[in-house]
Amino acid sequence: xxxxxxxxxxxxxxxxxxxxxxxxxxxxxxxxxxxxxxxxxxxxxxxxxxxxxxxxxxxxxxxxxxxxxxxxxxxxxxxxxxxxxxxxxxxxxxxxxxxxxx
Amino acid sequence: xxxxxxxxxxxxxxxxxxxxxxxxxxxxxxxxxxxxxxxxxxxxxxxxxxxxxxxxxxxxxxxxxxxxxxxxxxxxxxxxxxxxxxxxxxxxxxxxxxxxxxxxxxxxxxxxxxxxxxxxxxxxxxxxxxxxxxxxxxxxxxxxxxxxxxxxxxxxxxxxxxxxxxxxxxxxxxxxxxxxxxxxxxxxxxxxxxxxxxxxxxxxxxxxxxxxxxxxxxxxxxxxxxxxxxxxxxxxxxxxxxxxxxxxxxxxxxxxxxxxxxxxxxxxxxxxxxxxxxxxxxxxxxxxxxxxxxxxxxxxxxxxxxxxxxxxxxxxxxxxxxxxxxxxxxxxxxxxxxxxxxxxxxxxxxxxxxxxxxxxxxxxxxxxxxxxxxxxxxxxxxxxxxxxxxxxxxxxxxxxxxxxxxxxxxxxxxxxxxxxxxxxxxxxxxxxxxxxxxxxxxxxxxxxxxxxxxxxxxxxxxxxxxxxxxxxxxxxxxxxxxxxxxxxxxxx
Numbered sequence: 001x002x003x004x005x006x007x008x009x010x011x012x013x014x015x016x017x018x019x020x021x022x023x024x025x026x027x028x029x030x031x032x033x034x035x036x037x038x039x040x041x042x043x044x045x046x047x048x049x050x051x052x053x054x055x056x057x058x059x060x061x062x063x064x065x066x067x068x069x070x071x072x073x074x075x076x077x078x079x080x081x082x083x084x085x086x087x088x089x090x091x092x093x094x095x096x097x098x099x100x101x102x
Numbered sequence: 103x104x105x106x107x108x109x110x111x112x113x114x115x116x117x118x119x120x121x122x123x124x125x126x127x128x129x130x131x132x133x134x135x136x137x138x139x140x141x142x143x144x145x146x147x148x149x150x151x152x153x154x155x156x157x158x159x160x161x162x163x164x165x166x167x168x169x170x171x172x173x174x175x176x177x178x179x180x181x182x183x184x185x186x187x188x189x190x191x192x193x194x195x196x197x198x199x200x201x202x203x204x205x206x207x208x209x210x211x212x213x214x215x216x217x218x219x220x221x222x223x224x225x226x227x228x229x230x231x232x233x234x235x236x237x238x239x240x241x242x243x244x245x246x247x248x249x250x251x252x253x254x255x256x257x258x259x260x261x262x263x264x265x266x267x268x269x270x271x272x273x274x275x276x277x278x279x280x281x282x283x284x285x286x287x288x289x290x291x292x293x294x295x296x297x298x299x300x301x302x303x304x305x306x307x308x309x310x311x312x313x314x315x316x317x318x319x320x321x322x323x324x325x326x327x328x329x330x331x332x333x334x335x336x337x338x339x340x341x342x343x344x345x346x347x348x349x350x351x352x353x354x355x356x357x358x359x360x361x362x363x364x365x366x367x368x369x370x371x372x373x374x375x376x377x378x379x380x381x382x383x384x385x386x387x388x389x390x391x392x393x394x395x396x397x398x399x400x401x402x403x404x405x406x407x408x409x410x411x412x413x414x415x416x417x418x419x420x421x422x423x424x425x426x427x428x429x430x431x432x433x434x435x436x437x438x439x440x441x442x443x444x445x446x447x448x449x450x451x452x453x454x455x456x457x458x459x460x461x462x463x464x465x466x467x468x469x470x471x472x473x474x475x476x477x478x479x480x481x482x483x484x485x486x487x488x489x490x491x492x493x494x495x496x497x498x499x500x501x502x503x504x505x506x507x508x509x510x511x512x513x514x515x516x517x518x519x520x521x522x523x524x525x526x527x528x529x530x531x532x533x534x535x536x537x538x539x540x541x542x543x544x545x546x547x548x549x550x551x552x553x554x555x556x557x558x559x560x561x562x563x564x565x566x567x568x569x570x571x572x573x574x575x576x577x578x579x580x581x582x583x584x585x586x587x588x589x590x591x592x593x594x
Contacts, residue, residue, distance in 0.1 A: 034518065038518060045412060045480075
C-alpha cells in the first residue's frame with residue numbers, strides 16, 4: 001500500500017451519505033483530493049503492522065465494569081428535554097422517520 | 103494580585119488578606135481589559151462566579167475548614183459540561199445548548215470551592231492544534247497577538263498566560279493541553295488515562311481523551327490535579343486506585359539519582375533550533391542536579407502520528423454520530439428525520455470536523471478496516487511496548503513538547519498535514535495511556551517565543567512528572583531571575 005490510495009469523488013459522496021452529512025459539490029471536490037493526501041500519509045501504519053501483533057483498542061486492560069444496581073437521582077423529564085429542538089407531551093418531537101404517509 | 107500563583111492566592115485567601123469576591127472581580131476586570139485582544143473566552147459567568155466566591159467568603163468567615171483552592175478562580179475549557187452554562191465545544195452545532203448536568207470535573211471543582219469564571223475557546227470538538235478551528239473566533243497568543251495559542255485548548259492556555267485566570271482545565275487527546283502550554287510559556291499536564299473522570303467531557307476520541315490541569319507553575323498544576331482526579335463510578339474507564347501524590351512530589355522537587363531517558367526519535371529533523379537549544383539546556387540543568395541522562399530509542403514512534411490520525415478520526419466518526427438534531431443541539435432543514443439530520447450536520451460541523459468524520463468513516467468501512475484501523479491498533483501495541491522498554495531503563499522520559507514555537511494565525515490552516523505535525527511529540531503518550539507534562543524551558547533565541555519541555559512517566563506515576571518538573575522549574579526560575587511570563591509583552 002505504498003502508492004497513493006485512490007479515492008474518488010463518488011467514494012467521498014458515499015462516505016458523506018454514510019456519515020449523514022449533506023455535502024456541497026465543492027466540499028466533495030475539495031475533500032476527495034485532501035483525503036488522498038492524508039490517506040497516503042497514514043497508510044504507512046501497514047508497513048510495521050505485519051505479523052502477529054495483538055491490537056490495542058484501549059490503554060486500560062478493562063473488561064466489564066459493573067456497579068451496584070441501585071436507584072439514584074437522575075435527570076427529570078423536564079431536564080432531559082430542556083435542550084431538545086422540539087418536544088411535545090414530555091417527549092422528543094422529531095421529523096417523520098418512516099417513508100410512507102402516516 | 104492577579105499575577106500571583108494560585109498557591110499564593112490560596113494562601114492570601116486563607117489568611118483573609120483578600121476575599122474570594124475581590125479576587126474574582128479583579129480577574130473579571132482583567133478579562134474586560136485584555137480579552138478583546140486575546141479572545142480566550144466564549145462565555146463568562148460573571149454572576150455565577152461572584153456568587154460562588156461570596157459563598158466561599160461566607161463559609162470562611164464562619165470558620166469552616168475549606169479546601170486549599172477554595173476561592174481561587176479558574177477558566178474551564180468549553181468541552182466540559184457545567185449545569186445551566188452554555189457548552190459549545192467550539193461548534194455551531196451546540197450553540198445555545200445549556201447542559202442539564204455537571205461533568206465530574208466541574209462537580210469536583212465546585213466541591214473544592216474553585217470559582218469558575220467562564221468557558222474557554224477551543225478548536226471545534228478539540229480537533230486542531232491552533233484554536234483556529236473554533237466556529238466562533240480564533241484566540242490570540244498573549245506573547246504575540248498575530249500567533250496561535252496552541253490547540254485545541256488555546257483558550258485555556260491564553261487565559262492563564264494573559265493573567266485572566268491563574269488556573270484552567272484542558273483536555274488532551276493528542277496534545278491539546280501540552281502543546282498550548284508549550285507555546286504560551288505555561289504548565290500543562292495530561293494525567294494518566296483514567297486518572298481524571300471523563301463524565302461530562304464531550305467525547306472526541308474516547309480511548310485517548312483525558313482532562314487535566316493548566317497553570318502557571320508546577321505546584322499550581324499539582325493542586326488542581328489533586329482537586330479534579332480520582333475514581334468516578336460514572337466513568338467506566340476511571341481507574342479505581344488512589345490519586346498519585348502530586349502535590350507532595352511538586353514540593354519534593356529532587357532529581358538526584360533519577361534516571362532520565364531522552365527519546366532519540368523525538369528530536370532532530372523538523373524541530374526548530376531554538377526549541378532544541380532550550381531542551382539541551384534543560385537536560386544540562388537536570389544533569390547538574392544529579393540526574394543521570396541516558397538515551398532511549400522508541401522506533402515505533404515514527405508511526406505514531408499515522409496511527410493517531412486513523413484511531414482518533416475513527417472514534418470521532420462514531421462519537422459525533424450523537425449530534426443528530428433530534429434530542430439537543432442544532433436542528434435545521436426540512437423533510438424527513440434523515441434529511442434534517444443530513445442538513446443539520448452539514449450546517450453545524452466545520453471543515454476539520456467533517457474531514458475527520460469522513461476519514462474515520464473510511465478507515466472503519468469494510469474492505470479497509472484491516473489495512474487502516476486494524477493496523478493502527480497494532481502500531482498502538484508497538485508504541486506501548488516501546489514505552490514499557492524505555493521505562494525499564496529510565497524513570498521518566500523527556501523530549502521537546504512541540505517541534506516549533508507558536509506559528510502565525512493562518513500559516514498552516516490550509517495544510518492539514520502540516521498542522522498535524524505539531525503533535526508529533528505529544529501523540530505517543532495518548533496512544534499508550536501514560537502521563538506527561540509540558541513546562542516552559544525558556545525562549546527560543548531566533549523568535550523570543552516560549553518553548554516547551556515534555557516529561558513522560560508510566561501510568562499512575564504522575565507524581566514523577568511533578569517531582570522532576572518542579573526541580574527544573576526552580577532552577578530555570580533562578581537562571582531567569584523572574585517567571586518566564588513576566589518577560590511577555592504587556593497587553594494594555
